[in-house]
Amino acid sequence: MKSKSGDVGPSDQLYERLKPIDDHWVLEALPDAGGQREPGPVVPAVDKAIRIMTLLNRVEGGLSLAEIARDTETTKSHCHGILKTLCRHDWLIFDGISKRYRLHAGVMRDLSSALKTQLSVEAMRPVLVRLSGIAGIASVLSRPLPDGSFLIMDSVSASRNVEISYPMGYRLPPDATAHMRANLAWRTEHEIDDWFRRETIKRYTQHTIVEPSAARAELVATRRRGYARSLEEFTEGVMAIAMPVFDATGTIAYICDCVGTLAVMRDNEARIARAMIEAVAELHRLFGSVTPPDFPRPHA
Structure with a gap:
């Protein structure tokens, strides 16, 4: 100081x-x-996952794989893997009819102590x-x-x-x-x-x-x-x-x-x-x- x-x-x-x-x-x-400030080390997959969650938090009704990949500048194959992983942990849910991903209740469950x-x-x-x-x-x-x-x-x-x-x-x-x-x-x-x-x-x-x-x-x-x-x-x-x-x-x-x-x-x-x-x-x-x-x- x-x-x-x-x-x-x-x-x-x-x-x-x-x-x-x-x-x-x-x-x-x-x-x-x-x-x-000078950014610290970044893990690409984690960075992409956070960007996907942030994007979906701003959009009502969810987004398709193509839309998410485009807006996060991620290849479809890489994006698909991240989305499936997030779905596996119940942070996202996939609607088979609309083919859209949206936030799911697992986020609230796993972040409940912070949200309080x-x-x-x-x-x-x-x-x-x-x-x-x-x-x-x-x-x-x-x-x-x-x-x-x-x-x-x-x-x-x-x-x-x-x-x-x-x-x-x-x-x-x-x-x-x-x-x-x-x-x-x-x-x-x-x-x-x-x-x-x-x-x-x-x-x-x-x-x-x-x-x-x-x-x-x-x-x-x-x-x-x-x-x-x-x-x-x-x-x-x-x-x-x-x-x-x-x-x-x-x-x-x-x-x-x-x-x-x-x-x-x-x-x-x-x-x-x-x-x-x-x-x-x-x-x-x-x-x-x-x-x-x-x-x-x-x-x-």
């Missing part, structure tokens, strides 16, 4: 920018951005919509990934302030300021130390706090305040506040982030923060989440 000597200018790798469009702003991903701890993004969206409406700014929902990055799961734009324009599968890096602080602030000292050993905070703008002791102090301030904040530290002209969303096991499952132009956010921070605390509390009630004793709760 130590900054490199002489690292005083903004990072060469920026992930997003604030762009004026007509009467509002667009927060858009920059080309080649997305927080993707996952929160439904679809169920969370109405809360995000209400949050953006009350706060008057955009809201973003991301999922912390094992590699430290944050996968954008959903977003709601603010028509009078900032429109979110992220491509599907867009990732923010582990040191995306507000997300990072929300993700770390309620963790143990051991987990925080481990993060600082693995990661290096890049200077995205002239405002980015990169010095380790100062960055740690911001985590303490985040926990005391009840939410993380970033004032132009990740993207010029943008302010963000963020909070973690816990699941029923007390594990951080998502990060809820409110983002807008610096002028709008700074002048309305207290009101927006109250709206976010209310929204996150609603999500926790909805999913029976377990939260730390000092986690902020709405005022009665």
